[in-house]
Amino acid sequence: MPLIHATEASRMSSSPGSEAQGEALLSIRDLNVDFSVEGRTITAVQGACMSVYPGKTCALVGESGSGKSVTALSVLRLLPARIARTSGEILFEGRDMLRLDEKSLREVRGGRVGMIFQEPMTSLNPLHPIGRQIAENVILHQPGADAQKRTLELLDLVGIxxxxxxxxxFPHQLSGGQRQRVMIAMAxxxxxVLLIADEPTTALDVTIQAQVLDLLKDLQKRLNMAILLISHDLGVVRHMADxxxxxxxxxxxxxxxRDEIFQNPGHAYTKTLLxxxxxxxxxxxxxxxxxxIEARGVRVWFPQGKTLLGRPISHIKAVTDAELSIRQGESLGVVGESGSGKTTLGLALLRLQSCQGEVDFDGQRISDLREGQIRAMRRNFQIVFQDPYGSLxxxxxxxxxxxxxxxxxxxAVGEERRERIAEILEAVDLDPEAMHRYPHEFSGGQRQRISIARALILRPKFVVLDEPTSALDRTVQFQIVELLRNLQDRFGLTYMFITHDLALVRALCHRIVIMKDGRIVEQGPTDTIFASPVQEYTRTLLAAALE
Structure with a gap:
């Protein structure tokens, strides 16, 4: 079978071009990217061609490892020159980016072209406050501007x-969604005139996602800005792309x-994605x-500042008076906007975050136990973190x-230890030989399977899953959901599933808890919440979910 069908080739040649839309702002022609790693050549991109026009959004979609981000990084020459070899042409405003000198490149980067990176925690400097990091970009390209005023405008603009x-x-003091909004503000x-958005809404809940997408579309209209969108979220692509x-x-x-791809896909791979x-x-x-698990009156407040007598001036109320229960073998979904307290509540239940209130686990009051006492119980409850690369x-x-x-x-020690590692790797559909390799050698989906294996090797009763699929493309999300279902049946697991993806909640969870501003505002069976939500906030969340 040819790589590109005849119908697809005709589409590519007849895609809206310079005759219909004017001159392209960005043209990528026959782009090839190879990496030299330990004496081997790895081809990441082969013969890529595309154009991005002023005021239009061009989306690049595909599975993890398909070459999307490498293509985007090539535009600003952000690939490591020591190991990356790039050929072809990348014309931006008529100039070939692959042949620009460093001074011209610096003027383009962050000025004429903004970029939203995929992983905000690794892209933001952990040693500097976010205000300074945003202002630095303003000062660099607009020396006479009021950097602090512009920074405040940007933070308001993206909904902080x-x-x-x-x-x-500092970045670590913000939630994942808030860090992503800071990255958008910097971009x-x-x-x-061109915004390269590499998974710009990955860590955002549905309401903020909708706000950010509307914001980008509004800015696009006002500034006639072109957008190169890299995404695995087909709902976002359907909403944004031309x-x-x-x-x-x-x-x-x-x-x-967009209509051709979504309504009449020609390639088998495209159909699989959809x-x-x-x-x-x-x-x-x-x-x-x-x-x-049963929680009553759980409260997590973080003190802010101190008076002369050492008392807190104010508090950030992350969780206030939370009450919930989870039955053996049940999956509870915890849904809410970024910063609503979802992750903090999960950490409090696991005694990984100090809290007030009562927490019972399997009939025992664990909120009153000292650290030495709780340590022996930790094998019974585990957590799978949001960012598998950062947590490995x-x-x-x-x-x-x-x-x-x-x-x-x-x-376990010796041969028993090796056998148990091999057994759990097989349970999460990884080759047992993977135990001899390192995290960077795996895709995002495989790294998340490793995180799940680490959590399950102790045969816990309760697992907190903190956004376990947010950074994964749809095909891998589908695989992970099936894996979690199978593991729950096999090991009798109880899940607390923290997410902003309502499709995943519906597929995996028996009941839902809705959080807003640190409080549980509604909870009940999944089908009941979806069919007849009581709270206006819940209705807003459901309405904001992109179908």
């Missing part, structure tokens, strides 16, 4: 609440207008299933990472 008080906050600081290019294994296998939406429902819950040590092999719990609790 109480922006003035956040100027001195928009100098009113770019043209769509589908990438697989470094090649563009299909191109066309049908890989998490579906189904969680398995039945036993009517006599006992309560495993790059200096440890997969086997060492997965076996951390075994080693900490001294549960």
């Amino acid at each position: 609440p109480d922006a003035a008080s956040r100027l001195s906050s 928009l600081a100098n009113d770019p 043209e769509v290019h589908v990438m697989r294994e470094g090649r563009i296998v299909e191109s066309g207008t 049908t890989s939406t998490p579906s189904g429902r969680p398995g039945p819950l036993a009517t006599d299933a006992p309560t495993l 040590s790059p200096r440890m092999t997969v086997g060492q990472i997965v076996a951390e719990g075994l080693d900490a609790h001294r549960l």
Whole structure:
């Protein structure tokens, strides 16, 4: 079968071009990118061609590892020159970016072209407050501007609440969604004519996602800004894109207008992407299933500043008077906007965050236990973090990472230890030989499977899943949801599923808890919440979800 069907080739040649839309702002012609790694040549992009026009959005979609981000990074020559070899042409405003000198490149980067990076926690400087990092970009390209005023405008623009008080906050003091909004503010600081958005809404909840997408479309209209959108979220692509290019294994296998791609896809791979939406429902819950977790009056307040007598001036009220229960074998979805307290509540239930109130686990009051007492119980409850790459040590092999719990609790040594590692890797659909490799050698979906294996090797009763699929493309999300279902049936697991993706909640969770501003505002069976939500906020969340 040819890589590009005849119908797809005709689409590509007849895509809206210079005759219909005027001259392209960005033209990528026959782009090839190879990496030299340990004496081997790895081809990341092969013969990519596309154009982006003023005021239009061009989307590049595909699975993790398909070459989307490499293509985007090539535009601003952000690939490591030591190992990357790039050929072809990347024409921006008539100039070939691959042949610009460093001074001209610096003027373009962050000025004429803004970029939203995929992983805000690794892209933001952990040593500087966010206000300084945004202002730095303004000062660099607009020396005479009032940098602080512009910074406040940008933070308000992207929906950071109480922006003035956040100027001195460091990245680790913000939620994942808030960090992503800071990245968007930095990219928009100098009113770019081209915005490269690499997974710009990955860490955002549905309401903020809708706000950010509307913001980008409004800025696009006002500034006649072009957008090169890199995304695995087909809902976002359908909402934003004028043209769509589908990438697989470094090649563009299909191109066309948004309606052509979504309504009449020609390539089998495109059809697979469009049908890989998490579906189904969680398995039945036993009517006599006992309560495993029960929380009453859980409160987590963070003090801000101190008086002369050492008392807090104010508090950030992350969680206030939360009450919930989770039965054995149940999946509870926790949904809410970024910063609503979802992750903090999960950490409090696991005693990873100090809190007030009462928490019972399997009939025992764990909120009153000292650290030494709780340590022996930790094998019974585990967590899978949002960012698998950030939560896995790059200096440890997969086997060492997965076996951390075994080693900490001294549960297995020698051949038994190796067998248990191999068994759990097979359970999450990884080759047992992967135990000898390192995290950077795996895709995002595979790294998340490693994180799940690390959590499950101790055979816990309760697992908190903190946005476990937010950074994964749809096909891999579908696989992970199926994996979690199978693991729950196999090991009798109880899940607390923290997410902003309502499609995933519907597919995996028996009940839902809705959080807003640190409080639980509604909870109930999943089907009931979706069919007849009581609170206006819940209705807003459901309405904002992109279908």
